[in-house]
Amino acid sequence: xxxxxxxxxxxxxxxxxxxxxxxxxxxxxxxxxxxxxxxxxxxxxxxxxxxxxxxxxxxxxxxxxxxxxxxxxxxxxxxxxxxxxxxxxxxxxxxxxxxxxxxxxxxxxxxxxxxxx
Amino acid sequence: xxxxxxxxxxxxxxxxxxxxxxxxxxxxxxxxxxxxxxxxxxxxxxxxxxxxxxxxxxxxxxxxxxxxxxxxxxxxxxxxxxxxxxxxxxxxxxxxxxxxxxxxxxxxxxxxxxxxx
Amino acid sequence: xxxxxxxxxxxxxxxxxxxxxxxxxxxxxxxxxxxxxxxxxxxxxxxxxxxxxxxxxxxxxxxxxxxxxxxxxxxxxxxxxxxxxxxxxxxxxxxxxxxxxxxxxxxxxxxxxxxxx
Numbered sequence: 001x002x003x004x005x006x007x008x009x010x011x012x013x014x015x016x017x018x019x020x021x022x023x024x025x026x027x028x029x030x031x032x033x034x035x036x037x038x039x040x041x042x043x044x045x046x047x048x049x050x051x052x053x054x055x056x057x058x059x060x061x062x063x064x065x066x067x068x069x070x071x072x073x074x075x076x077x078x079x080x081x082x083x084x085x086x087x088x089x090x091x092x093x094x095x096x097x098x099x100x101x102x103x104x105x106x107x108x109x110x111x112x113x114x115x116x117x
Numbered sequence: 118x119x120x121x122x123x124x125x126x127x128x129x130x131x132x133x134x135x136x137x138x139x140x141x142x143x144x145x146x147x148x149x150x151x152x153x154x155x156x157x158x159x160x161x162x163x164x165x166x167x168x169x170x171x172x173x174x175x176x177x178x179x180x181x182x183x184x185x186x187x188x189x190x191x192x193x194x195x196x197x198x199x200x201x202x203x204x205x206x207x208x209x210x211x212x213x214x215x216x217x218x219x220x221x222x223x224x225x226x227x228x229x230x231x232x233x234x
Numbered sequence: 235x236x237x238x239x240x241x242x243x244x245x246x247x248x249x250x251x252x253x254x255x256x257x258x259x260x261x262x263x264x265x266x267x268x269x270x271x272x273x274x275x276x277x278x279x280x281x282x283x284x285x286x287x288x289x290x291x292x293x294x295x296x297x298x299x300x301x302x303x304x305x306x307x308x309x310x311x312x313x314x315x316x317x318x319x320x321x322x323x324x325x326x327x328x329x330x331x332x333x334x335x336x337x338x339x340x341x342x343x344x345x346x347x348x349x350x351x
Contacts, residue, residue: 004180006208006209009207011206012212017210019233020139020234020254021253024210025211026181026211027212027215063251063254064251064260066213068213068215072337084246090243091240092243092246092247093258094247094248094259094260094261094346095260096261096300098344099336100215100216100217101189101190101215103193103215112213116238116253121297121350123324123325126326128321129314129321129329130328131326134297136255136297137255141297143298143329144328144332183330185332217332218306218333219332229328
């Protein structure tokens with residue numbers, strides 16, 4: 001039986017978990033939410049880079065992603081522009097993107113990814 | 118090639134599936150939905166305990182979770198209180214929590230988890 | 235270390251990724267969205283059949299699914315009718331179904347699945 005590695009764990013969640021040869025990064029949001037969706041997306045993706053690195057991986061190992069946007073009609077194109085600039089060529093994960101109200105009114109984007117260890 | 122174990126399967130879904138060393142528990146909701154979000158969250162987590170047990174695991178093996186709340190502004194704090202009381206210390210999975218209208222108007226919370234077999 | 239197989243990859247996403255003995259199919263929507271939710275669901279499931287096939291699997295290997303409906307109160311029953319007719323007996327994956335606004339206003343249903351390789 002393989003085991004579980006939890007990273008940046010508090011009483012509510014772990015930011016990253018390694019198990020069964022996969023790395024799960026929980027839903028990331030931007031720390032500074034005075035910014036528009038492009039800046040928030042960049043901060044979210046920087047968080048994801050950091051957590052993948054803590055788990056010994058990087059964005060070339062992405063398997064799947066989920067994106068939630070607070071306003072998909074307004075922000076879909078801008079989020080995608082930042083997302084596509086961030087992805088290494090040929091390394092795009094599967095993805096689903098839907099609109100959802102997030103945990104705070106000024107959170108415009110939340111992204112969760114799974115990668116291969 | 119490893120195989121798939123499906124538990125509590127009907128024509129629409131399985132409540133739990135074991136595959137690739139992981140245990141997938143589908144979106145759980147409360148059976149009695151006359152109650153507020155705290156009671157509904159407790160019932161959802163009791164369902165999850167039961168399904169993890171049927172798959173030979175328990176909540177110390179959680180890897181990732183998704184939480185959907187019908188009203189995140191109103192119910193986020195109350196759901197978290199029940200969630201954090203339920204989690205064993207040091208065992209928090211990754212998590213993403215967003216607002217979504219659920220399959221019935223009186224469903225206030227739905228939670229899906231993945232655990233390590 | 236096992237590796238990642240990405241299929242139908244562009245600058246934004248892969249339609250299917252194989253990794254860690256699992257097959258991830260990203261959120262699928264209907265190409266022709268002039269139709270109602272039943273026809274759109276059939277097209278989504280046909281897309282999923284095709285992508286599972288490209289990854290060397292089929293719908294008897296489903297592990298988990300997520301369904302997003304643009305109008306869950308109106309379309310839940312109709313989507314389920316098509317979904318249940320499509321599933322092979324005894325092969326239902328775990329599932330979570332919630333309402334979400336999708337990437338275009340005329341998208342009524344989006345479905346993402348995971349299968350065992």
